[in-house]
Structure formats: C-alpha cells, structure tokens
Amino acid sequence: MAAPAKEAKETTTQKIALTGIKPSGTPHVGNYLGMIKPALKLAETFQAFYFIADYHALTTVNDPALMKQYVYEIVATWLALGLDPDEVIFYCQSDIPEIFELTWVLSCYTPKGLLNRAHAYKAKADANREEGRDEDAGVNAGLFSYPVLMAADILMFNTEVVPVGQDQKQHIEITRDIAAAFNNNYGKDVLTIPDAHIVEDVATIPGIDGRKMSKSYGNVVPLFAPPKKLRKQIMRIVTNSQTPEEPKDPDVDNIYNIYKYFASPEDLARVRKTYLEGGLAYGTMKQELFERLESTFGEAREQYDAYMADTAKMDKILAQGAEKARDIATPMMHKVRKTVGMQ
Ligand code: ADP
Ligand code: TRP
Numbered sequence: 001m002a003a004p005a006k007e008a009k010e011t012t013t014q015k016i017a018l019t020g021i022k023p024s025g026t027p028h029v030g031n032y033l034g035m036i037k038p039a040l041k042l043a044e045t046f047q048a049f050y051f052i053a054d055y056h057a058l059t060t061v062n063d064p065a066l067m068k069q070y071v072y073e074i075v076a077t078w079l080a081l082g083l084d085p086d087e088v089i090f091y092c093q094s095d096i097p098e099i100f101e102l103t104w105v106l107s108c109y110t111p112k113g114l115l116n117r118a119h120a121y122k123a124k125a126d127a128n129r130e131e132g133r134d135e136d137a138g139v140n141a142g143l144f145s146y147p148v149l150m151a152a153d154i155l156m157f158n159t160e161v162v163p164v165g166q167d168q169k170q171h172i173e174i175t176r177d178i179a180a181a182f183n184n185n186y187g188k189d190v191l192t193i194p195d196a197h198i199v200e201d202v203a204t205i206p207g208i209d210g211r212k213m214s215k216s217y218g219n220v221v222p223l224f225a226p227p228k229k230l231r232k233q234i235m236r237i238v239t240n241s242q243t244p245e246e247p248k249d250p251d252v253d254n255i256y257n258i259y260k261y262f263a264s265p266e267d268l269a270r271v272r273k274t275y276l277e278g279g280l281a282y283g284t285m286k287q288e289l290f291e292r293l294e295s296t297f298g299e300a301r302e303q304y305d306a307y308m309a310d311t312a313k314m315d316k317i318l319a320q321g322a323e324k325a326r327d328i329a330t331p332m333m334h335k336v337r338k339t340v341g342m343q
C-alpha cells in the first residue's frame with residue numbers, strides 16, 4: 001500500500017512553487033528564516049522547483065573557485081536543512097540552457113524603463129550619481145537585465161508561487177508585468193502569472209547591526225559556521241551602552257530581534273520581562289542566543305559538513321535535478337517558440 005502522505009501530495013502536484021538563491025556568499029539566518037524555511041514548508045504540498053541561481057551570481061562573483069565554493073555551500077545548506085531531492089526538483093540554473101532562450105524572448109517584452117527602476121540597478125545608479133560619477137559606472141549589462149533572467153527562471157516552469165523575502169517582491173512584480181505583456185500580445189495565456197509568497201513575520205530579518213541581514217552588508221549570522229566563529233559573530237552584535245541594571249526596550253535591541261525567532265514563548269516572555277524590569281546584561285543575552293542557535297542548527301551543521309566533504313554526491317544530485325527540470329523546460333520552450341512564430 002502506498003504511504004498516505006505521498007499519495008496526498010501527488011493529488012496536489014499541479015501547483016508549482018519555485019525559488020532560487022544566488023551563490024554569492026555564505027548562507028545566513030536571514031536566508032533561512034525569510035525564504036528557506038517557508039520554502040521547505042511549501043514543498044510539503046506543492047511540486048517544488050528549487051535552484052541555485054549561478055548565472056545571477058555571475059553579475060558579482062568573478063572568481064571561478066569562489067563561484068564553485070558558493071554553489072556547493074548553497075546545495076549543502078538546502079540538503080542539510082531537509083530538502084529531499086527525490087521530492088523537490090533541485091538543480092543549477094546554468095544546467096538549463098532553455099532558460100537563456102526564454103530570457104531573450106522575454107527581454108523583447110520588457111520595457112527598458114522597467115529595468116531602470118529595478119532596485120539593484122537603481123540603488124547602484126543612485127549611489128553613482130550622488131558621488132558625482134557617471135550613473136552607469138561599474139554596472140554590467142548582466143546586473144541591469146537581472147530581473148529578466150529571473151522572470152525566465154520563474155515563467156519556464158509555470159510557477160504559481162515564489163517563496164522569497166521582502167527584498168525580492170519587486171522582482172516578482174516585474175515578472176508578472178513581463179508575462180502579462182507577452183500573453184497580451186499573443187492573445188493567450190501561454191505564461192502563468194506567479195504570486196510572491198512572503199511570510200510577514202520573517203519578511204526582513206535584521207542583522208547584527210540592525211539593518212537587513214545581508215551578505216552585502218557583512219552583518220550576517222552565518223548558518224553553519226564552526227561554533228567558535230559563530231560565537232565571535234554573536235559577540236559582535238551591536239548594542240547600546242546601557243548598564244545591566246537599567247530597564248531596556250527589547251524591541252529596539254539587536255540581540256532580542258534575532259533571539260525572538262528562536263526562543264520558546266516561555267523563554268521569550270522571561271527575557272522580555274528582564275529587559276523591561278532591568279537586570280539584563282547584553283553579554284549574558286548574547287551567550288543565550290549563541291546557545292539557542294547551536295541547539296537549532298548544530299545537528300544540521302553536521303549534515304552540512306558531511307555534504308561539503310562529498311562534492312561528488314552533490315554533483316550527482318544536481319545532475320538528476322537538471323534532467324527532471326529539462327524534461328519540463330524543453331516542451332515549454334517549444335511552446336514559446338511556436339507562439340512567437342519560430343516553429
Ligand atoms: P542577500 O541579501 O544576503 O544577498 P539573497 O539575495 O541571496 O540574500 O537572498 C536569498 C533569499 O533569502 C531571498 O529570497 C531573499 O529575499 C531572502 N533573504 C535574504 N536576506 C533576508 C533577510 N534579511 N530577511 C528575510 N529574507 C531574506
Ligand atoms: N534574485 C534572487 C535573490 O537575489 C535569486 C533568484 C534568481 C530567484 N532567480 C529567482 C528567486 C527566481 C526566486 C525565483 O535572492
């Protein structure tokens with residue numbers, strides 16, 4: 001008799017969830033809470049396509065050894081956190097050449113003005129202007145057309161939901177606009193219009209300095225760093241100079257604002273009380289956060305280390321995933337070519 005859990009899933013496999021992570025740095029707690037954890041939950045009921053966006057990373061990562069290292073780190077992270085490659089179609093973007101064909105087609109349906117407003121490019125252009133440089137200084141065309149490649153990732157697989165953190169919302173909106181323009185022109189719904197899946201409570205996890213936790217700000221809590229390194233980073237969390245005796249507002253404290261995602265309701269209530277009444281030393285709180293992270297991720301770290309020591313195993317998993325993804329991408333690209341009059 002088939003296992004009931006599996007059967008339940010098979011009846012709902014029509015709904016597609018898809019997401020990607022750029023291999024541009026070591027995965028952190030913000031990636032986990034904001035995207036990986038919600039995505040793993042979705043994979044229980046949706047047919048999930050989760051992939052490594054290595055072509056996106058090429059806009060900033062120019063060292064081949066580093067690129068390889070980051071790809072493996074992301075693969076090992078997903079697997080250590082519980083992604084089942086027999087259930088999830090798990091692959092590397094660069095193994096699916098059809099995504100590039102679709103990128104060109106979609107770029108012909110993307111108003112350039114839409115890309116001018118895309119946040120990654122706009123932030124760079126604004127900063128250049130502010131500092132009196134040419135607005136396009138240091139901007140490669142890959143960075144500029146980044147959202148079109150992302151739209152191709154999503155639209156290739158008839159994606160309905162895209163689990164992401166808040167910072168990716170605009171990219172999903174751009175994807176929707178491009179898909180609608182394409183469908184409109186040909187008068188049929190060839191491309192599925194996707195929705196972002198953003199979990200409000202974890203949409204923007206703060207880093208050790210209180211800004212959004214991000215590889216580009218160097219303020220991350222890494223997921224699988226060795227304990228010593230993790231502890232050192234936790235001890236670097238920025239706090240104010242209040243003494244332990246003084247009452248404090250937990251909601252503006254950087255330690256509390258990370259701790260709250262990992263504590264039980266009882267511990268959170270206890271800690272909150274100490275903040276508000278006075279008697280809380282930041283050093284003790286940092287130690288408590290460190291221990292909480294250790295108990296949450298310690299076991300997964302062992303798995304992570306085991307995968308990192310066996311890159312051949314990861315290569316095999318990705319190759320199998322790419323095969324499954326191409327089984328879908330090839331007919332989809334055929335349909336798109338036919339739609340535009342090329343077949
Ligand atoms: P980074 O900003 O560190 O470069 P990525 O762009 O690689 O992170 O993000 C990968 C995924 O993790 C995206 O879906 C993104 O929205 C999510 N994410 C990244 N940082 C955070 C954060 N601080 N809070 C919530 N989600 C985040
Ligand atoms: N742009 C995403 C990020 O920086 C990564 C990504 C690439 C992605 N293609 C995607 C996310 C498709 C969701 C769907 O995090």
